[in-house]
Amino acid sequence: MGTKILDNEFLTYFKTLKNPPKKIYYKGNLELLKRKKVAIIGSRKMNLYTKKCVEELSSILKNKVCIVSGGALGVDISASKAALPNTIAIFANGLDQIYPKANQKIIEEIYKYGLALSENEPNYMPKKYDFLLRNRLVIALSDCVIIAQADLNSGSMQSAKLALELKKPLYVLPQRLNESQGTNKLIKDNKAKLIVDFKEFALEFGIKEEKEQDEFLEFCQKGISVEEALAVYGDKVYEYELEGKIDIAGIFIKVIK
Known part of the structure; x- marks a missing residue:
């Protein structure tokens, strides 16, 4: 060169x-x-x-x-x-x-x-x-x-x-x-x-930190039932509820933004 x-x-x-x-x-x-x-x-x-x-x-x-x-x-x-x-x-x-x-x-x-x-x-x-x-x-x-x-x-x-x-x-x-x-x-x-x-x-x-993708939260965004989430992710469902990341409303999971 x-x-x-x-x-x-x-x-x-x-x-x-x-x-x-x-x-x-x-x-x-x-x-x-x-x-x-x-x-x-x-x-x-x-x-x-x-x-x-x-x-x-x-x-x-x-x-x-x-x-x-x-x-x-x-x-x-x-x-x-x-x-x-x-x-x-x-x-x-x-x-x-x-x-x-x-x-x-x-x-x-x-x-x-x-x-x-x-x-x-x-x-x-x-x-x-x-x-x-x-x-x-x-x-x-x-x-x-x-x-x-x-x-x-x-x-x-x-x-x-x-x-x-x-x-x-x-x-x-x-x-x-x-x-x-x-x-x-x-x-x-x-x-x-x-x-x-x-x-x-x-x-x-203008450099912003990219948030890491959360596979479980993305899964819940699809309108998943508690039963479906438990079948795939087990106790993580209740861990995320305690951390305030999701809300269990009846039989469905709502992601808290």
Whole structure:
């Protein structure tokens, strides 16, 4: 899959930056740029709790949202992997180079099913400063930013500063003391909102939790008699009556909505 150059119209996504990119290379599905975009970024050395949170949140949001991240170790790649195919990864390296190699399998899946972007030439290998430059693209492209875990003096905190400058809504995940001093400080300073319920947060993007189908209630919707229900489901009939899910009216069962 060859590296292509974005049309200039797409560069408008980055026009709010003081130093916007002059050129963007890509591999993958450009249709993802049209979706609502949420950045999930954070520490390369995330704890297990953060990893599980990032995976769960990305999995919920990907139903209607495209997850944007940096393709790095830790939070970035976990967010992208859980969100596939609805993920955009922005790289500091050129897209004909896979970096870091540890993420090669997932990065190749992003190239194929998601979208990868970079402002650097296809064979470019990144210098240390390129990662901070890459981060500014992640923030500019996203409608809001979630920092999952971050130390005080980290690239993620520089990204948080830029998000505030660009007036992007900023969110963090709850963390234990001393495990994510950067995000805890953002909460303390009232610079970020705390996400305490992933499904409630998803409602902001129109993602509603799908109710699980209840086979027994669907059965009762057909105008079933108590005798018929007992024959098929036994004691569940009386369990549901006690829980207030059904009402036994004479010989028939009525589902309580």
